[in-house]
Amino acid sequence: MSRKTFQRLSLDARRKSLMEATLRCVARYGLSGATVRRITEEAGVTAGLVRHYFGSKDELIGNAYAYLAGQLTAEAGSRAKQSEGDPVDQLRQFLLANMTTPNLSEEKVSLWATFIGRVRYEAAFADIHREGYREFLALLEALIEPVLALHGLPHGASACRRHAIALNGLIDGLWMEGSLNSGxxxxxxxxxxxxxxxERLLGLPAGSLQDQKKTQDS
Amino acid sequence: MSRKTFQRLSLDARRKSLMEATLRCVARYGLSGATVRRITEEAGVTAGLVRHYFGSKDELIGNAYAYLAGQLTAEAGSRAKQSEGDPVDQLRQFLLANMTTPNLSEEKVSLWATFIGRVRYEAAFADIHREGYREFLALLEALIEPVLALHGLPHGASACRRHAIALNGLIDGLWMEGSLNSGxxxxxxxxxxxxxxxERLLGLPAGSLQDQKKTQDS
DNA sequence: CGAGAAATTATTCAAGTGTATAACAAGGTG
DNA sequence: CACCTTGTTATACACTTGAATAATTTCTCG
Structure with a gap:
């Protein structure tokens, strides 16, 4: 009747491991089905650790949600920044990042939808969502502005904002439906x-985003 | 120690009442929190009725999801059909229906997201979703085609389909973000x-969808 | 290498879960 | 108005849940 042998992990490593196990469980079993026991089994530890590292299950799940939201924008943002200098290519890479792996993933979409479904009724989720959404929108606005300017289109703050809202809607919708309806x-x-x-949404000349070559002005 | 007095309801009325109570509970408490006891209390009956009318809780929730999906497309579709004759106005009404009450509702968006989150991992939900999505997309395609034709734009099957996919993404995205981010x-x-x-997405002349007056061709 | 602190496991508990079964009462039918 | 079908309530049960507590093991630091 020996106890389970175990290994002490650093605070960050254990927390991350628990959050990732949480996300896997929420995706597979839903928020309801992601029980403390399943999560900790998935992470290879016993249930007591949740209390030790997060205080409660709710706290763990909240942190896992924030972790996911951060991952998503970070991935798209970093891909945009990778192609430095050219604003058009930055916007292109940002858009593409949301329509390809790792962001285009059925598991991520499922997770995202599951959490979004609670935003309206649970304050903790609402805060996380608002923050993530604001960040995403600001990033998109910043990417759009120089592209509009480059093509001689109106690029005031309000125009950029409108375009960002619409484009964000398009991204979210395509991302979600695209992941779910691959059939x-x-x-x-x-x-x-x-x-x-x-391209069309922003009123750019046809081909300016699609064609791989450097921006060809009209 | 008298029993609760009750009223016998017709099969359809009771089923509908239970499904609507289910949706309210799923919105407020999530799929996990929508317990049989809460649902039946919300509906003003006792827990045994779930078994009697739906066999099991899962069956009840599946039916409630299908009920919700039907409501959403029916509302948008019927608003489009209301303005008979003019294809442009039909499309306009369809789009508007998704951006105004009753479809634009935080509760409906929450419900929709909650269910969508389970589509990937629960076969019953996947079937309901696929059916609803196909229907919505077909409806949108049918609305788009004559509008394109009217403006002398390419309106082959594949062009219509591409436009429908993109437009559907835009609708879903805006609908969701718009309901959640009213702040x-x-x-x-x-x-x-x-x-x-x-308008821009379909390549229609500016103002052709926005202006209330009848379609002004170029 | 030994001790003390802290991470991890093991066990326990009360509350809540879905569902099965039995008792009851409502309302149509004769 | 009495009967009988069945919609509905009430109760019971086995099981799972999140969390609290106690017992142990691991690792660090002197």
Whole structure:
């Protein structure tokens, strides 16, 4: 009747491991089905650790949600920043990042939807969502502005904001439906679709986002 | 120690009442928190009735999801059909229906997201979702085609389909973000935004969807 | 290498879960 | 108005849940 042998992990490593196990469980079993026992089994530890590291299950789940939201914007943002200098290519990379792996993932979409469903009624989730949404929108606005300017289009604050709201809607919608409905149309369609639609939405000359070559001004 | 007095309801009425109570509970408490006891208390009956009318809790929740999905497309579809004859106005009404009450509702968005989050992992939900999505997409395609034709734009099956996918993404995204983020921008913005964005997405002449007057061809 | 602090496990508990079964009462039918 | 079907309530049960507590093991630091 020996006890389970175990290994002490650093605070950050254990917390991360628990949050990731939480996300896997929430995706597979839903918020309800993600019980403390399942989560900790998935992480290879016993249930007591949740209390030790997060105080309560709710706290753990809240942290896991924030962790996911951060991952999503960080991935898209970093891909945009990678192509430095060219504003058009930055916007292109940002859009593409949301229509390809790792962000385009059925598990991530499921998680995201599950949490979004609680935003309205649970204050903790609402805060996390608002923060993430504001960040995403600001990033998108900043990417749009120089592109509009480059093409001689109106690029005042209010115009940029409107475009950002619409484009964000398009991204979210395509991202979600695209991940879930891979049966109805190949998901290879999504990258070209978002570039074409983004172009039209912003009123850019046809091909300016789609064509790989450097921006060709009119 | 008298028993609770009760009233016998018709099969349809009781089923509907139970499904609506289910939706209210799922919205407020999540799929996990929507327990049989809470649902039946909300409906003003006792827990045994779930077994009697639906066999099991899962069955009840599945039916409630299908009921919700039906409501959403029916509302938008019927609003489109109301303005008979003019294809442009039909499309306009369809878009507007998704950006105004009763479809634009935080509760409905929460419900929708909650269910969507389970689609990937629960076969019953997947079937309901796929069916609803296909229906919505087909409806949108049918509305788009004559509008494109009217403006002398390419309106082959594949073009219509691409447009429908993108437009559906935009609708879903705006619908969801718009309902949840009413703090960041007034939701009065959404109707005009969807008309303007829809216009651009389809390549229609500016103002053809937004202006109330009858379609002014170029 | 030994002791003390802290991480981890093991056990326990009360509250709540879905569902099965039995008792009851409402309302149509004769 | 009495009967009988069945919609509805009431009760019971086995099981799971999140959390609290106590017992142990691991690792660090002197």
């Amino acid at each position: 109805l149309y190949g998901r290879a369609l999504l990258p070209e679709l978002i570039l074409e639609a983004g | 960041l921008y007034g939701r009065a913005l959404l109707p005009e935004l969807i008309l303007e964005a829809g």
